[in-house]
Amino acid sequence: MSEERFDTHRESVLGRADVEDTPELVKYYQDLTQFEAGALWTVANKIEPWEPKSDSVPVVWRYRDLRDYVLRSVDLVSPEKAGRRVIYLNNPGRQEVSAAVGWLYSGLQVMKPGEAASAHAHSSSALRFIMEGRGAYTIVDGHKMTLGANDFVLTPNGCWHEHGVEADGLPCIWQDGLDIPLVNALEAGFYAVHPDLSQAITHPVNDAVGIWGGRGLKPTLHDWQKPYSPLLKYEWEPTYEALSAYAKVTDGSPFDGVIMDYINPLTGGPVMSTIGASMQMLRPGEHTKAHRHTGSIMYQCAKGEGYSIINGKRFDWRERDIFCVPSWMFHEHVNGSSSDDACLFSFHDLPVMRALNLYREEALAENGGHQVLL
Numbered sequence: 001m002s003e004e005r006f007d008t009h010r011e012s013v014l015g016r017a018d019v020e021d022t023p024e025l026v027k028y029y030q031d032l033t034q035f036e037a038g039a040l041w042t043v044a045n046k047i048e049p050w051e052p053k054s055d056s057v058p059v060v061w062r063y064r065d066l067r068d069y070v071l072r073s074v075d076l077v078s079p080e081k082a083g084r085r086v087i088y089l090n091n092p093g094r095q096e097v098s099a100a101v102g103w104l105y106s107g108l109q110v111m112k113p114g115e116a117a118s119a120h121a122h123s124s125s126a127l128r129f130i131m132e133g134r135g136a137y138t139i140v141d142g143h144k145m146t147l148g149a150n151d152f153v154l155t156p157n158g159c160w161h162e163h164g165v166e167a168d169g170l171p172c173i174w175q176d177g178l179d180i181p182l183v184n185a186l187e188a189g190f191y192a193v194h195p196d197l198s199q200a201i202t203h204p205v206n207d208a209v210g211i212w213g214g215r216g217l218k219p220t221l222h223d224w225q226k227p228y229s230p231l232l233k234y235e236w237e238p239t240y241e242a243l244s245a246y247a248k249v250t251d252g253s254p255f256d257g258v259i260m261d262y263i264n265p266l267t268g269g270p271v272m273s274t275i276g277a278s279m280q281m282l283r284p285g286e287h288t289k290a291h292r293h294t295g296s297i298m299y300q301c302a303k304g305e306g307y308s309i310i311n312g313k314r315f316d317w318r319e320r321d322i323f324c325v326p327s328w329m330f331h332e333h334v335n336g337s338s339s340d341d342a343c344l345f346s347f348h349d350l351p352v353m354r355a356l357n358l359y360r361e362e363a364l365a366e367n368g369g370h371q372v373l374l
């Protein structure tokens with residue numbers, strides 16, 4: 001069989017179309033449209049690619065560029081009128097769904113001392129990562145949690161939740177992360193405002209940490225049956241302590257350095273069904289190898305500075321900068337400091353990929369596992 005015939009045969013066997021338009025075929029396609037139908041071979045190459053091709057592009061959102069604009073919104077709109085005073089992060093390739101990357105939404109929310117936003121619930125799962133300020137709190141189904149810088153809090157789907165800043169605090173900014181685009185794509189979104197606009201605090205403040213925050217321990221007596229982590233708040237100090245201790249006894253991941261997942265302490269699984277989260281440490285001078293995987297990731301630099309190479313392009317970051325890695329793009333990370341570690345918080349849709357058996361990963365084989373800069 002000739003090489004040309006072999007390629008044509010391969011395309012056909014593997015479901016890829018190689019059909020040239022003729023006047024008769026064009027008329028045939030037009031006729032099918034009256035029945036709201038079409039010929040699969042006209043779209044097969046688009047809807048069944050050889051490998052994932054993300055519409056998202058890598059982006060760095062620099063905090064030094066956005067911070068003043070985020071704070072300026074305090075004087076321009078109120079939480080009551082805006083619903084939420086948020087500057088959302090818009091990926092150039094995902095603008096039609098207001099996504100930061102893939103099917104993930106993210107934004108920077110600001111509240112000033114004494115403000116309290118009304119309680120609501122929605123089908124989307126959400127998280128908050130505190131960036132600056134003092135006195136922030138979140139209430140989730142009656143559980144109130146006080147929040148400091150680099151703390152991470154859950155507002156799982158279907159839960160009543162509200163946020164505020166104590167009157168004696170300082171203006172607070174945090175990163176929101178939600179699966180809004182995914183829920184909307186599944187046409188499963190609901191939204192409700194609490195009938196009283198705020199909810200009663202029905203548990204001791206920070207009870208979730210007191211009950212579930214013991215490292216390696218869980219209460220013998222508990223009745224938690226919900227499909228998300230009961231811990232709700234993950235504090236920065238014990239997280240950094242755990243990373244530092246782990247760094248002393250491991251070489252770490254060749255692709256991510258010293259990385260640990262935030263988990264549901266009851267199951268060991270992800271914190272929520274559709275969104276997972278991690279914190280990783282890059283030791284001084286560390287340069288990881290490149291890999292790619294299905295699933296999208298949003299990163300925030302929680303400590304230090306460095307850069308990442310994503311699909312051959314360098315993206316520098318420092319503390320509070322946010323960047324994204326779209327699905328199936330090679331990426332590697334570098335801590336540019338020779339004396340201090342760098343830490344990256346991330347949230348992602350890997351729980352969805354794994355639950356649907358769609359997760360795949362591939363290491364870069366060439367050039368010693370490092371990308372060539374374009």
